[in-house]
Amino acid sequence: MRILLIGYGKMGKTIEQMALAKGHQIAGTIDHTNADTLSSYTPENTDVAIEFTHPEAAFGNISYCLTQGIPVVSGSTGWLDSYSDAVQLCLQNKGAFFYASNYSVGVNLFFHFNEYIASKMQAYKEYQVSIREIHHLQKVDKPSGTGITTAEGILASFPDLTGWAADDDSDNAKLNIISEREPDVVGTHIVTYESEVDKIELGHIAHSRAGFAEGALMAAEWLQGREGVYGMKDMLNL
Numbered sequence: 001m002r003i004l005l006i007g008y009g010k011m012g013k014t015i016e017q018m019a020l021a022k023g024h025q026i027a028g029t030i031d032h033t034n035a036d037t038l039s040s041y042t043p044e045n046t047d048v049a050i051e052f053t054h055p056e057a058a059f060g061n062i063s064y065c066l067t068q069g070i071p072v073v074s075g076s077t078g079w080l081d082s083y084s085d086a087v088q089l090c091l092q093n094k095g096a097f098f099y100a101s102n103y104s105v106g107v108n109l110f111f112h113f114n115e116y117i118a119s120k121m122q123a124y125k126e127y128q129v130s131i132r133e134i135h136h137l138q139k140v141d142k143p144s145g146t147g148i149t150t151a152e153g154i155l156a157s158f159p160d161l162t163g164w165a166a167d168d169d170s171d172n173a174k175l176n177i178i179s180e181r182e183p184d185v186v187g188t189h190i191v192t193y194e195s196e197v198d199k200i201e202l203g204h205i206a207h208s209r210a211g212f213a214e215g216a217l218m219a220a221e222w223l224q225g226r227e228g229v230y231g232m233k234d235m236l237n238l
């Protein structure tokens, strides 16, 4: 595949290495220094775009790909207020759009187990549930996209909770997502159910960015020849 890397930072560079090792070609790379060159990419020179940028840039990049007919895989977080607009654009243009807050297969298994555990734990009101996410100091958004997806998986089974709160345990009707930033942490997510007498935890710790890159490349390959809006549950049959 000829892959356009929109975002050539930590993720873009990890995906580039892995894509080349698998025999794919890099159609081009986009960062702040050459953002104006995005308009030179079309389905004639690009089979798929993989977009890992920034909350402010993601929707514009995805919109460009969908209106031009370039299948797009995005992993950017912090822009999901515009997700339904991206879905509309994809459907209007008969395009192909794949989105995941986290491309690691391990995290998607964690999401699956999280939903199952929440469906059991909702009956045990003595437990207080919370989420903790820990990331590197360069991360610009909080809570993490993965933290929010984890919260949504819990909230589906907890009708008494009215939503999630970012770093705020003052409202017991909200699921608190605690965000911590520490040097060099790739991505850690922990769900805790705590009572007076004990504690149950489910966690995922990423050792490197390889799992994210592998999943994004798998999604780019899987998206070839498809039309519509997809996520990891579709690809992994979870």
Ligand SMILES: NC(=O)C1=CN([C@@H]2O[C@H](COP(=O)(O)OP(=O)(O)OC[C@H]3O[C@@H](n4cnc5c(N)ncnc54)[C@H](OP(=O)(O)O)[C@@H]3O)[C@@H](O)[C@H]2O)C=CC1
Pocket (backbone or CB within 6 Å): 006, 007, 008, 009, 010, 011, 012, 030, 031, 032, 033, 035, 052, 053, 054, 055, 056, 057, 074, 075, 076, 077, 078, 100, 101, 102, 103, 104, 212
């Ligand atoms: N879904 C998943 O599995 C994962 C998602 N992520 C998410 O992916 C995103 C990127 O992460 P990461 O690679 O670590 O971040 P980096 O900061 O390392 O890289 C971001 C890249 O995007 C470029 N960029 C930012 N804004 C613009 C813009 N307006 N126009 C063009 N290029 C732009 C930056 O360019 P420049 O360097 O010139 O500023 C840089 O090349 C984040 O939202 C993160 O949360 C991260 C890991 C896994």
Ligand SMILES: O=C(O)C1=N[C@H](C(=O)O)C[C@H](O)C1
Pocket (backbone or CB within 6 Å): 077, 101, 102, 135, 139, 143, 144, 145, 146, 147, 186, 187, 188
């Ligand atoms: O910014 C990161 O690094 C990561 N971002 C994603 C998120 O916000 O969930 C995924 C992963 O945890 C790494």
